[in-house]
Each structure stands twice: as C-alpha cells, then as structure tokens.
Amino acid sequence: MDELLYFFSKTQPRRPTVVRQVLSNKRTVSNLFWGMRYGIIDWLAVCPRFERAKFDGEIKELIRRGRLIETGDREVLLTETGVKQCTAFESQHYRIKKPAIFGALKTQLWQELLRLLVQVISEASYHNRRYFVVASSFQAQTIIKRWYKENRQYDLGRVLGEQLLLFLENVDRQHADIFMQLFSGHDVIAKTIEQVAADTNYSACDVQFLWEDLSASLAAFLYNGSSIFKSLVAPLMASSRLSKSAAATYGLYESGLPLSTIKTKRRLKESTVIEHLLEAAIFVPTFDFKRLLSVKDYYVLRQLFQGNIDNWSYKKLESVEPTVSFAKFRLYQIEQTRLNADNISD
Amino acid sequence: MKNSDERLKAALKKYFGFSEFRSGQKEIIDNLLAHKSTLAILPTGTGKSLCYQLVGKISRKPVVIISPLISLMQDQVEQLRFAGEKKVVALTSALPFTHKQYVVNHLAQFDFIYLAPEMLNKEELVAALLKLDLALLVVDEAHCISKWGPDFRPDYLALGALRKYLHFPVTLALTATATKKVADDIRKSLFETEKISVIRHSVDRPNIFLAVEKVTSQNAKNLKLIQLVKRLKTPGLIYFSSKKKADEIADLLRQKTRLNVSSYHAGLSGIDRYAIQQQFMRGKLDIVCATSAFGMGVNKKDIRYVIHYHLPADLESYLQEIGRAGRDGGQSIAVLLYQKSDADLQRSLIEKTLPENEMIQYYMDNAQRLTGRVGEQGELLDYYRKQGLSSEKIKQLFSERRRDRKSNLSEILAYINTVGCRRDYIKKYFGEKSKSQHNALCCQLIGDQIPFEQLALTNSEVLTGSKVSQNGGYNRIIKKLFNL
Ligand SMILES: [Zn+2]
Numbered sequence: 010m011d012e013l014l015y016f017f018s019k020t021q022p023r024r025p026t027v028v029r030q031v032l033s034n035k036r037t038v039s040n041l042f043w044g045m046r047y048g049i050i051d052w053l054a055v056c057p058r059f060e061r062a063k064f065d066g067e068i069k070e071l072i073r074r075g076r077l078i079e080t081g082d083r084e085v086l087l088t089e090t091g092v093k094q095c096t097a098f099e100s101q102h103y104r105i106k107k108p109a110i111f112g113a114l115k116t117q118l119w120q121e122l123l124r125l126l127v128q129v130i131s132e133a134s135y136h137n138r139r140y141f142v143v144a145s146s147f148q149a150q151t152i153i154k155r156w157y158k159e160n161r162q163y164d165l166g167r168v169l170g171e172q173l174l175l176f177l178e179n180v181d182r183q184h185a186d187i188f189m190q191l192f193s194g195h196d197v198i199a200k201t202i203e204q205v206a207a208d209t210n211y212s213a214c215d216v217q218f219l220w221e222d223l224s225a226s227l228a229a230f231l232y233n234g235s236s237i238f239k240s241l242v243a244p245l246m247a248s249s250r251l252s253k254s255a256a257a258t259y260g261l262y263e264s265g266l267p268l269s270t271i272k273t274k275r276r277l278k279e280s281t282v283i284e285h286l287l288e289a290a291i292f293v294p295t296f297d298f299k300r301l302l303s304v305k306d307y308y309v310l311r312q313l314f315q316g317n318i319d320n321w322s323y324k325k326l327e328s329v330e331p332t333v334s335f336a337k338f339r340l341y342q343i344e345q346t347r348l349n350a351d352n353i354s355d
Numbered sequence: 356m357k358n359s360d361e362r363l364k365a366a367l368k369k370y371f372g373f374s375e376f377r378s379g380q381k382e383i384i385d386n387l388l389a390h391k392s393t394l395a396i397l398p399t400g401t402g403k404s405l406c407y408q409l410v411g412k413i414s415r416k417p418v419v420i421i422s423p424l425i426s427l428m429q430d431q432v433e434q435l436r437f438a439g440e441k442k443v444v445a446l447t448s449a450l451p452f453t454h455k456q457y458v459v460n461h462l463a464q465f466d467f468i469y470l471a472p473e474m475l476n477k478e479e480l481v482a483a484l485l486k487l488d489l490a491l492l493v494v495d496e497a498h499c500i501s502k503w504g505p506d507f508r509p510d511y512l513a514l515g516a517l518r519k520y521l522h523f524p525v526t527l528a529l530t531a532t533a534t535k536k537v538a539d540d541i542r543k544s545l546f547e548t549e550k551i552s553v554i555r556h557s558v559d560r561p562n563i564f565l566a567v568e569k570v571t572s573q574n575a576k577n578l579k580l581i582q583l584v585k586r587l588k589t590p591g592l593i594y595f596s597s598k599k600k601a602d603e604i605a606d607l608l609r610q611k612t613r614l615n616v617s618s619y620h621a622g623l624s625g626i627d628r629y630a631i632q633q634q635f636m637r638g639k640l641d642i643v644c645a646t647s648a649f650g651m652g653v654n655k656k657d658i659r660y661v662i663h664y665h666l667p668a669d670l671e672s673y674l675q676e677i678g679r680a681g682r683d684g685g686q687s688i689a690v691l692l693y694q695k696s697d698a699d700l701q702r703s704l705i706e707k708t709l710p711e712n713e714m715i716q717y718y719m720d721n722a723q724r725l726t727g728r729v730g731e732q733g734e735l736l737d738y739y740r741k742q743g744l745s746s747e748k749i750k751q752l753f754s755e756r757r758r759d760r761k762s763n764l765s766e767i768l769a770y771i772n773t774v775g776c777r778r779d780y781i782k783k784y785f786g787e788k789s790k791s792q793h794n795a796l797c798c799q800l801i802g803d804q805i806p807f808e809q810l811a812l813t814n815s816e817v818l819t820g821s822k823v824s825q826n827g828g829y830n831r832i833i834k835k836l837f838n839l
Contacts (some may be wrong), residue, residue: 124626127836134838141433141633144625147454166837173833182828189829194836198634201627204617207609 010067012102014087014095016049017077021319022084023047025068032056034112036252038287042339045291045346046319051109053250103184103215103222110225115245119228120221121149122241124192124199127169129157131194134166143193156241163237172238176230180223183209187216188223250292251285258285259293262300283336290343298344306333310341318342318349363413370412377402379556383527384409386552387491392526394497394541396533396555398678403529404431407493408440410527411466416490419468421475423499423508425449428469434654435467445469446480459483472499472510475517484517489524492517494545497528498671501540509738515544523549531678532558532671535786558674558785562681564688564812565777565798566805567770576694580604580664581611583690588659588812589614589641594676596665596704598622598646604664605644614641621648647676656683659812662690666697669763670770670784686796686810693771698764705760710736712750719746774801 016028024043031044034054044050068085071077076091087095124143132140142150177185187209193199202220206213232242249256261271272282290296302310309330314321323338363384367373376384379397383406386393397403411418422428428445435443444458444465462468462483474480494500500511518526528541542551568583570576584591595601598620605618617631617640634640636655643649661680667673673691681687710718718725718736725733739749766784773780776793777800791797799805807813833839 131836131838134836139439141629142436144629147450167839170833170837170839174830177829185829186827189832192832192836193630193633195838197832197836198637198639199626199630201617201623201630203627204630 010070011076011094011098012104013064013067013071014076014091014098015104016047016052017085017087017091018047019087019089019092021047022080022082022086024082024084025064026083029059029061029064033059036288038284038291038339041288041291042343045343050291051112053108054112055105055108101210103211103219105218105222107222107226107229109250110229111221112250113247114225114228116221116225118146118149118152119242119245120224121145122153122245123224123227125149125153126238126241127192128194129153130165130169131197133161135195137195140195143199152241160237160240165237168236169238172231172234172236173227176227180226184219184223187211187219191220251288255285255288258282259289262286262289287336287339287343290340298340301340302337302344306337306341309333310338314341314345318345363409366409366413370409371405379554380406382554386554387525387527388413390525392528392546392549392551394528394530394538394546394551394553396530396538396553398531398556398558398560398674403495403531404434407491407527408435408467411490414490417463417466417468417487418491418493419470419484419487419489420493420495421470421472421511421514422495423472423511424496425471427495428471432467432469440467442466443469445471446474447471448473463487472508472514475510475513481517481520485521489521492521492524492526494526494528496530497541497545498530498533498537500544501533501537509735512544515547518545532674532785534671534784537671557782557787557789559778559782559787559791560678560681561791561797562684562686563677564686564796564805564810565781566688566690567777567799567801568690568692568805569771570692570694572694576664576692577604577607579692580662581608583660583662584608584614584642585612586807586813587688588814590635590638590655590658591642591660591662592649592658592679593642593644593662593664594667595644595646596667596700600664601644601646605642608642608644615639616642616644618644619649620646647672654682655679657685658682658687659685660688660690662692664692666691666693666701666764666767668701668760668767670766670781673767673770674781686812688805688810688812690805691771698768701764702761705757705764709753709757709760712754715750715753716746719749772801776800 013028016032017023027040027043027047028049030037030040031047031049031053032055034057036053041050041053044053068077071091072079072085074090075088076094077085078088078091080086125145128140128143132138173189177188180188187205190200190205191202200208202213202216205211205216209216211219228242228246231238232246251259258271258275258277261274262268266274268279268282271277272279275282277285286301290298310326310333313326313329321338321342323335326333326338363381364374364376367376379395380402383393383395387406387410395403395406407418407420420431422431425445425447428447432443432445442465444467446455446458446469448471450458458465459477459480460483462480463486470480494511494514497511499508500514518524526545528545530537530541533541538553538555542553568579570579580593584593593601593604595604598618601618601620605616608614608616617634619628619631623631631640631643635643658680661677663673663676667676677689680689715736718733719740722740735753736749739752744752770777770780770784776791777798778791778793782789782791793800795806795809
C-alpha cells in the first residue's frame with residue numbers, strides 16, 4: 010500500500026485516478042499528459058493488472074491514516090507523515106529503478122526466454138543434453154530453440170557469463186546476488202521468490218519487483234550492446250513508446266505530409282489524428298511543435314499563460330481567442346513542460 | 356521365445372539403460388506385443404509408463420495416452436524429453452489455439468501423444484486419430500472411468516466409444532489401485548465383453564510401516580507433527596487437502612525446526628513448482644508440504660515418510676499417496692494424523708461437491724441458462740444432461756455417488772479405528788487373499804507407540820542445514836552456471 014506514496018507529491022495536487030490509469034497503461038491523451046505533468050509517465054504499464062477496487066481501497070486507507078490528504082476536485086497531496094512514511098518504506102523495500110523499459114518490452118515473454126536461455130546455455134557449457142526444462146510456454150521454447158540453432162557455434166557460455174558480469178557490475182551487490190539466485194542451470198537450482206524473501210529482509214513482493222526490474226534492465230543492456238544476444242532481445246523491444254496506431258500516424262507526419270492527407274491515408278477521423286500527434290508530442294523528444302502552432306498561436310498563448318502549467322485553463326483561452334483549439338492549447342502545455350522540465354515538482 | 360526375450364532386454368537397455376525389468380513390466384509388454392489388451396493394476400512407482408514407451412519404441416508406431424491431469428501429463432512429457440525423446444506432445448485445453456491446431460494437423464509426426472480426455476470432444480482430433488496406425492491406446496489412471504471411484508471423470512465414459520470408433524486398437528488400461536468393483540467397472544465400460552488380460556499386483560508395500568496418530572485438537576495435531584518431523588529421517592512428504600494449510604504448516608515447520616521446508620500446490624507459478632520439484636529431487640529440501648497436485652511425476656526414490664495432515668478421501672488415494680515413500684526398497688513410514696473433526700470436514704466436502712435433489716431439479720428446469728455456470732457441481736450435471744438422462748435418473752446417480760463417497764469415508768475411518776493389523780485391513784479392502792504376518796515392523800496397532808528405533812527411522816544424520824541458501828554470490832553463480 011505504502012508504495013503508492015511514491016506517485017504523489019507534497020506540492021503538486023494529483024488525481025489518484027490518473028495515477029491508476031498510468032500504472033495500468035490506459036493511454037488516453039489526458040492520462041498521458043497528466044502522467045507527464047506528474048513526472049510518472051515512465052511508470053506507464055508497470056502494473057497492467059492493478060484492480061481498480063484494490064487501488065481505490067488503498068488510497069482511501071492512506072487518506073484515513075493521514076498519509077495523503079484530499080485537496081478537492083478528486084486530488085490529493087502527500088502529508089508530512091506521508092513523506093516520512095514514504096522514506097521509511099523506501100529504505101526497507103525494493104523500488105523499481107527503470108520503469109520506462111516495462112512499457113517498451115514484452116516483459117512476460119522476455120522473462121521466460123531469459124530463464125530458458127540461461128538454462129540451455131548452462132547445460133550446453135557442460136555438454137549435458139539430458140535435463141528437465143524449466144517451466145515455459147510453447148512460444149518461448151520455440152523461440153529459444155530457433156535462436157540457439159542459429160547461434161550455437163559461438164562460445165555462448167563465455168559470452169553470456171561476461172555480459173551478465175558486466176551488467177551486474179553496476180547493480181547493487183545484494184540485488185545482483187538475489188537476481189542470480191533466481192536462475193536454474195547445470196547443477197544449479199533456482200530458489201523460489203518466497204525462499205529468497207525468507208533469506209533476506211525483503212518481502213516476496215519486493216523480490217518479484219527486483220526480478221522484473223533487473224530482467225527488464227538486462228534486456229535493455231543487451232539491446233543497447235552489440236553482443237550476439239542483441240538479436241534475441243530486439244524483436245521484443247518496441248523502438249518507440251508510442252502505441253502502434255499513433256506510431257503509424259506520426260510516421261506520416263514526420264515525412265512531411267499535411268494533416269488532411271494523413272487523415273485520408275490512415276482512414277481516421279481528424280480528432281483521432283490529432284490525438285495521435287499529441288501522444289507523439291509527449292513521447293518523441295524531437296517532435297516539431299512549430300508545424301502545428303503558428304507564430305500567432307504562440308503570441309496569444311504566451312500573452313495569456315505564465316507560471317504553473319497545471320493551473321492553466323482552456324476556458325480562459327476560449328473566452329479571449331476561440332479560434333485557438335484545445336489541441337493547440339494542450340500542445341503548448343506539453344512543449345512548455347518540456348522546456349521547463351525543472352518546473353515539474355516531485 | 357528365448358530369442359524374443361533377449362531382444363526385449365536389449366531394447367530395454369538401449370532405450371532406458373536398465374538391464375532388468377521390474378516385476379510386472381515384462382508380462383504387460385509381452386501381452387501388448389502379442390496384441391492383447393490389458394488392464395494393469397500396479398502400485399505407483401513400479402514403472403508403468405515404461406511399458407507403453409517400450410512398446411511404442413519396438414513397434415515404431417505412435418502411442419496415444421489418455422491422461423486426466425494436466426500436471427501429470429506435463430511431467431511425463433518432460434520425462435520422455437529428458438530421456439531424449441523429441442517427438443512427444445501433450446494436447447490439453449490449456450494450450451493456445453494456434454498450437455492446438457498445429458498439433459492436430461501434424462499428428463502423424465509425433466510418436467507419443469498425450470491427450471486430456473476433454474480433447475476427445477473435438478471432432479477434427481478424433482478424425483486425425485483415426486488416420487493413425489496406432490501401436491497402442493493407453494488409458495492412464497483408468498479408475499477415473501469408474502463412477503464407484505473417487506476420481507470419476509465424466510469424459511472418461513466416452514473412451515469405450517472412442518475405442519469402437521478407432522476399430523478396437525490394442526489398449527492398455529493402467530491404474531495404481533482398484534478394488535474389485537472399480538476393476539469390473541473399468542472392464543465393462545472400456546472393453547465390454549472383449550477378452551482382456553488382467554495383471555494385478557498386490558497393493559501392499561511391505562517396506563512402508565503403517566501408523567495412525569490420533570489427536571484431540573488442531574493444536575495437538577501441529578505439536579504432534581513437529582515432534583514427528585524432528586524425529587524422523589528425511590526426506591519426507593506431508594499431504595494436505597488445502598493449499599492454505601500447506602503454506603501455513605510449511606511456515607510453522609520452518610519456524611519450529613531447522614529443516615528446509617517448502618510448500619507445493621497448484622497455486623504456485625510454474626517456475627516455483629519447477630524449482631521446488633528440482634530442489635526436492637536433488638536433496639536440497641527436507642520436507643515438501645503438498646496437496647495432491649504434487650508427486651505424480653516426481654520419481655524420488657528415497658522418500659522416508661509420508662504424513663497425512665488431513666483425512667484422504669478414500670483408501671485408494673491414501674495408498675496412492677503413501678506409495679511415494681520407500682521406492683528404493685528402504686524402510687519407510689506412513690503416518691495418518693487424525694482428529695475427530697477431520698471426518699466432519701470430509702462430510703461437508705462431500706455435500707459441497709455433490710448437488711442435492713433440489714439443486715438438481717432447479718438446474719434441470721433452468722438448464723439452458725445454467726449450463727457451464729454451476730462450477731464444480733455443474734460439470735457432472737452438464738455431462739449427464741447432454742447424455743439425455745432424466746432428472747430422476749440424475750438424482751439417483753448422485754445419491755448413489757453420495758452414498759459411495761460416504762462409504763469411502765467410513766472405510767477410511769474403519770482403517771483408523773481397526774483393532775487388528777492395518778496391512779491386513781488394506782489387503783482385505785482390495786480383495787487380496789494372502790494374509791500378512793504382523794510383527795513389530797509391520798504396523799502400529801491401535802494404542803501402540805511407533806517403534807522409531809527399531810525401524811531405524813530416527814534422524815541421526817546431520818541436517819541438510821542451509822543447503823538451499825548455499826548458492827552464494829552472483830559472481831560464483833555465473834561462473835558455476837557457465838563452467839567458467
Ligand atoms: Zn500389521
């Protein structure tokens with residue numbers, strides 16, 4: 010329950026609903042925008058199966074215990090007690106360090122592949138062909154079989170060993186030890202999550218997070234490296250953080266086509282095309298805002314809005330200059346958020 | 356004949372690396388190779404699966420195995436693969452659709468095809484089976500066919516019809532324990548009037564000492580259990596009828612003893628189940644607290660004791676479960692812990708899983724709406740209704756079944772309370788004629804102490820200590836893993 014405190018702030022009122030929807034990967038533009046404003050957009054898709062009732066219950070309990078306080082309009086703030094509790098919690102539990110990878114990686118499948126890969130290469134390092142294969146899906150077994158056939162001529166044991174050592178060099182020692190205890194191989198039997206938890210001060214949930222976090226980070230490490238294993242990870246790693254459909258729309262936009270042509274080519278409503286572009290504005294660092302905002306738009310927006318971006322209201326704009334659309338207003342907010350990344354409170 | 360015996364032995368050596376058959380195996384294989392269908396009643400751990408595997412190997416034709424439990428099937432597939440057999444597949448409803456489709460379309464490519472009984476409802480699959488030139492049809496856990504048995508599976512009733520459809524292939528029906536009634540049921544529904552060979556081995560395992568410990572409360576039961584596991588030579592297996600209790604007691608034993616204990620049940624992830632099985636197999640765990648999900652595929656020879664924390668549903672499953680002890684032939688012990696309220700728990704379980712007349716009537720009156728939605732009780736109801744049985748007939752079947760389950764329960768209670776030799780009681784129950792010579796190493800008579808010293812089952816060895824945690828730092832693990 011206390012891990013939810015990570016997602017709230019002492020100074021910036023935040024809506025629990027947005028937090029929940031970001032964690033469970035509900036990609037509406039509004040969620041993405043506020044996720045960006047809250048500085049938690051990297052957590053998109055970390056808990057895809059978080060149940061609404063459970064989440065709401067925990068928030069209620071945190072309010073009851075005075076760790077969060079309601080500030081109206083379904084928003085809450087961290088209290089002084091909440092901040093203390095959060096720090097205390099963090100010192101005793103594992104906190105996911107690279108949440109952004111979760112959104113880009115097929116995590117479930119990768120974890121299966123990784124376990125199988127380690128076992129297969131480990132047994133091969135001892136020239137053993139008779140062993141019980143770790144529990145895994147048909148899909149994972151097929152992928153590993155095919156990959157292994159293509160690459161068996163290389164000294165896989167040595168290379169994988171080196172890659173793991175390199176990767177774990179930059180990981181906390183205790184965390185690295187725990188991580189490696191979760192693998193089975195030749196004459197090495199994995200411990201269960203519960204067994205590792207019993208040996209350490211961590212809960213089973215912490216160990217599970219550690220496993221997911223480090224296996225995802227390892228995927229990114231191999232993906233960004235140039236070892237033979239890159240070819241195994243690459244198909245599981247999305248090149249962009251955009252949804253598939255938004256990526257297709259943005260591709261056309263990037264090639265310089267006008268919106269009207271994109272609309273026809275993609276057979277989408279104009280509003281959908283705009284939503285896709287807003288998603289791209291949030292995720293793509295090189296997004297070209299100037300193509301959608303005219304000099305005049307900038308002039309109007311700059312005149313009207315300064316200070317804390319959270320508090321800007323489209324109503325104010327609408328009453329003065331109704332020709333500037335809500336989408337343009339949102340784009341400007343996104344761009345300004347980018348420019349003063351410092352202004353994002355945590 | 357002699358010549359063929361030698362060839363059989365050579366095949367055994369070649370495919371499995373054994374030089375001798377175990378009792379019963381050769382008889383069965385001879386039968387099957389002579390195209391005689393066979394019902395084999397052999398205790399667990401006697402190497403039943405080797406029989407059909409060898410027949411498949413020798414005749415170079417596919418073998419189809421019907422098996423009731425996904426976990427069991429998976430274990431057997433893994434074991435065949437472990438033995439170097441690549442053309443093995445298990446078709447269950449748990450497989451993703453595209454994979455199922457692929458297997459059905461390429462059925463002829465596999466040498467060993469494991470099927471969950473519910474898969475036989477798929478017409479394409481049955482049509483594909485008809486095209487195969489089968490060496491053998493195997494019905495594993497054949498007692499599931501008997502409505503007298505505790506594990507009755509409605510889908511198994513369709514197996515007789517399947518045989519007919521496949522033009523009566525040579526069939527091997529396997530079961531570990533069957534009373535005469537159950538054996539008759541298997542014959543009738545699978546083979547009708549066909550002449551078959553029945554091979555039955557005694558259910559008795561002389562190297563397993565039989566004991567019952569009566570306690571008066573839950574707390575006393577836990578204390579008794581702690582006392583037992585502290586005293587007994589490991590490894591050991593403790594059976595529970597609930598996952599929650601298995602977890603709870605595993606925790607308790609970890610706190611109260613220095614033993615390495617883990618729980619095992621269907622609630623764990625596949626990865627954790629794998630790890631615990633392997634740890635247990637390789638002697639890194641002293642005790643597994645398990646539900647009946649455990650053990651099917653675990654072929655660990657040196658289990659020294661099996662303790663039942665809860666009452667088993669009947670003597671058949673009890674024998675099946677204690678049969679995991681002492682497969683190496685060494686002295687072992689089975690202890691049944693019993694508290695009076697355990698029987699009430701079983702009684703309420705019977706009521707919960709078998710619908711009453713009122714419920715049956717309601718279901719039949721609203722069948723369209725309720726089909727597939729009644730949970731555990733509904734599976735059988737759905738089946739009977741699809742068979743076109745009347746409400747009255749169904750009510751009658753269920754009340755018979757309720758009566759059977761209650762009588763199974765009273766048999767277990769009678770075993771607990773018997774004043775005579777427990778081994779004799781079991782033999783009599785399974786219709787065996789020979790009497791055993793009761794002595795101090797046979798069983799614990801009611802009111803007696805367990806003769807631990809005499810059995811040489813006391814824990815004199817050094818404990819496994821912290822073997823599980825000896826994996827060490829990440830550096831060492833990586834070097835060990837990849838032989839660096
Ligand atoms: Zn006796």
